[in-house]
Amino acid sequence: MVGAGGPHRSQVLGVFVLALVWLGWGVQETTLASGYTDPVRQIRTQDEALYSSIAIGMAERNEWLTPRFLGRFALVKPILAFLPTAVSVELFGVSNWSLRLPSLLLGALALTLAWRMAGWGAYFLLGANYTFFTLARANMTDVPLLACTMAAIYWQAGGWPWAAAAILWKSVAGLPALLGQRGQWRWVALAVVPWHLYQLATQTEWYWKEHILDEHLHWGLAAAAQEPAWVFYPTRAWESDPWLAVAALPMLVWRRDAWLGLSIGLLFLFGYRNPTYLLPVFAATPLEPLEDEALLDHAGQHEAAQLHLLRPDLIRLDQISPEVILGEPPHPPFEGEALFARALDRWEVFLTEDPRLFYNRRRAAYQPYVDRYLKSNWEQAAADWWAEHQAK
DSSP states (O other), rough: OOOOSSSSSHHHHHHHHHHHHHHHHTTTOOTTTTSSETTTTTEOOOOHHHHHHHHHHHHHHHOOOEETTTTTOOOOOOOGTTTHHHHHHHHOOHHHHHHHHHHHHHHHHHHHHHHHHHHHHHHHHHHTOOOOOOTTTTTSSHHHHHHHHHHHHHHHHHHHHHHHHHHHGGGGGGGGGGGTTOOOOHHHHHHHHHHHHHHHSSHHHHIIIIIIIIIIIIIIOOOOSSSOHHHHHHHHHHOOOOHHHHHHHHHHHHHHOHHHHHHHHHHHSSSSGGGGGGHHHHTTTTHHHHHHHHHIIIIOOOHHHHTTTTTTOOGGGOOOOHHHSSSOOOOSOOHHHHHHHHHHHHHGGGSSSSHHHHHHHHHHHHHHHHHHHSSOHHHHHHHHHHHHHOOO
């Protein structure tokens, strides 16, 4: 760990550059649509050709809001599935690497976030995963969606632009990025809705029939003539990454992680089966088992307290100095008794030898401060609490 505030920026940049080199090495020589999205059935990344053609056309026509393919509207995905690639083509010309540059950058971001959230183990597990590596080196939507979701979860309320980007990259598949965005949904909606309203107003029939009926209701929910989900996904997961495939379900039961659980649940909700839908499961699985140690090593002690707000039982007190954490009282804004008490939870837990002991006396211990908070304001309540603990 580089200081109590977490790793130095140069350290984070080094991790990002390492990931970018790993993912981008030889990408120019790799032909479009050459990787496999389904190694079992040997289905290639054929959508890369479609997305690349649409992006090139947008750059050539300077038409940045409405994707087209072979002269017709192509509202198969929201705008971010094509716009970043079109901008890359406009800046650097048409080439394999320029078409794949947004995916490569966001793939490197996903690996960097895995390192920040769970250390080198998660970094290398995700980086070596066949599905992730293949899709990060292709102009596809899956890795950008994953990176935006991870960023939204990592930055919580401050990550709402990433949540909006996830939805604008792959529509309803980006909804898991809303985890942790409670209170920020209106900002996400303000970022997401305008493009949809524009297409609804200008290409009403096409938007409704292709984007809503065909893409979401037909391909998204209608069952295709494929294997059952409970057969399809375990088989593909085992072929792609047997270690993570075996670990996913036990980790879900053990840790009860919301992102992992939602990612697994969506596999059974979507009617169309695609091995690329396993990518969030592969990414979420290694994060929880390594989280405890890695937060102390990489996120810094104060950031560890922030990220363990709802899981104080994971804190290893023997590795945390209370003097480092308790530099100031809880911050605003806290709306109501529950949030104020939760904020005090975060600070009080470092003053006890066993965090579980605190919960047995939480109500009695906090009630005076909660009363003062409700009758006056949070600053006075926090100051009273802080002064009394310093006096002990």
